[in-house]
Amino acid sequence: AILGEMALLDPGPRSATATALTSGTTLGLSAAELAALQSEDPALASALLRAFTHTLAARVRDADTRIAAVSEGWSREQSAVVWRTLWLAS
Amino acid sequence: MSIAPELLRTFALRAADAGLIETFNAEDLDALATRLDSVERAAGEAIRERSDHSVWLLLSGEITAAYVPAAGEEVDLGTLAPGTMVGDLALLLDLPEPIALVAKTPCHLARLDRAAFWRWTESGEPAAAHFHHLLARLLTRRLRFANARFATLAIDEDPDRRSLY
Numbered sequence: 001a002i003l004g005e006m007a008l009l010d011p012g013p014r015s016a017t018a019t020a021l022t023s024g025t026t027l028g029l030s031a032a033e034l035a036a037l038q039s040e041d042p043a044l045a046s047a048l049l050r051a052f053t054h055t056l057a058a059r060v061r062d063a064d065t066r067i068a069a070v071s072e073g074w075s076r077e078q079s080a081v082v083w084r085t086l087w088l089a090s
Numbered sequence: 091m092s093i094a095p096e097l098l099r100t101f102a103l104r105a106a107d108a109g110l111i112e113t114f115n116a117e118d119l120d121a122l123a124t125r126l127d128s129v130e131r132a133a134g135e136a137i138r139e140r141s142d143h144s145v146w147l148l149l150s151g152e153i154t155a156a157y158v159p160a161a162g163e164e165v166d167l168g169t170l171a172p173g174t175m176v177g178d179l180a181l182l183l184d185l186p187e188p189i190a191l192v193a194k195t196p197c198h199l200a201r202l203d204r205a206a207f208w209r210w211t212e213s214g215e216p217a218a219a220h221f222h223h224l225l226a227r228l229l230t231r232r233l234r235f236a237n238a239r240f241a242t243l244a245i246d247e248d249p250d251r252r253s254l255y
Contacts, residue, residue, distance in 0.1 A: 009223065010230040015237060038223065043214035049222035050211060056229035057182040063236035064188075068159060076165060083157035084167045085235050087189050089175040089228050 005052050008034060060086060093126040093200045095119065097149050101200070104173025114220060121217035125210050126200040137191035143180040143204045148172050151197030156190045169194060178225050181207055 003018050008031055038045040064086055071079055098119050114122075126147070131137055137146060137153060148170055155167040155176075167189070170176070180187045181204050210218045 006230045006233065010227040012230075012234065034223075038216055038219040042216040042219045043212075045219040046211050046214070046222055049219060049226055053182050053222055053226045053229060056226060056233060057179050060179060060229055060232050060236070061183060061185070063233065063240075067236065067239065079157070079165045080167050082239065083165055083189075084155070086232055087157065087176075087179065087187060088155065088167065088170070089178050 002052075002055075005055070009052060009056075092124045093128050095123045097198075098123045098126070098147075098200065101147055101149050101173060104171070105175065114224060118217040118220045121215055122202075122221060125206050126202055129199045129201050131193040131197040131199065133193050133195050135193050137193060137197070137199065138177070140186045143177070143184050143186070145175060145177045145181050145202040145207065146191075147200040147202075148174045148176075149198045149200055152194040153197060154192045154194045158188050158190050160188070164190070178228065182225065
């Protein structure tokens with residue numbers, strides 16, 4: 001599993017706490033290390049970012065489906081704000 | 091294939107106002123410019139076909155956007171101004187987006203074709219990694235927004251599914 005990729009990619013508050021249930025090993029990558037990797041090994045950085053972006057894009061699409069299921073009854077203005085934010089990059 | 095770097099720098103300045111492209115530097119923009127196609131659209135013309143999974147950068151002109159759900163009414167999303175980028179989800183997932191885009195005025199756009207994007211990614215150029223990072227950052231912001239909506243609406247009773255993180 002990968003945890004914390006959103007805070008890595010765009011620093012901000014975390015919304016989940018992860019606690020070890022058993023002893024184990026994790027690997028960490030900081031924002032500074034990711035930035036360095038983009039200069040030192042862009043191909044590897046791209047491969048890593050490619051995995052992140054695909055996962056994130058699939059989650060946005062899933063959010064669209066879930067929000068659509070409950071959007072009945074919203075005003076057109078409310079709907080426009082949600083769909084615009086989810087689907088348009090800016 | 092390529093677009094004048096000056097046009098892309100102007101786009102970047104406008105996009106910066108919207109907080110879109112702050113991770114890009116001048117060298118990245120010049121590298122991106124070489125990967126873009128220049129496209130003109132007349133007023134009233136559709137910007138893209140449903141099967142087109144490219145990223146589009148609006149350099150000049152205005153676009154009318156609408157959300158077109160599989161069922162139900164279309165929702166007007168207003169007018170898109172220069173400095174706007176659209177199509178990133180279609181590009182990453184190779185799936186059509188439920189967004190109709192029509193030129194409101196004559197438009198000049200820069201198009202990053204899906205195949206060109208992946209060739210660029212595999213080239214190992216730092217700018218390609220930076221562009222990927224930009225896309226990831228934009229997606230992260232959208233997911234944070236969606237999470238806030240879920241939390242506000244409490245639309246999901248299962249606590250394990252309440253967050254998209």
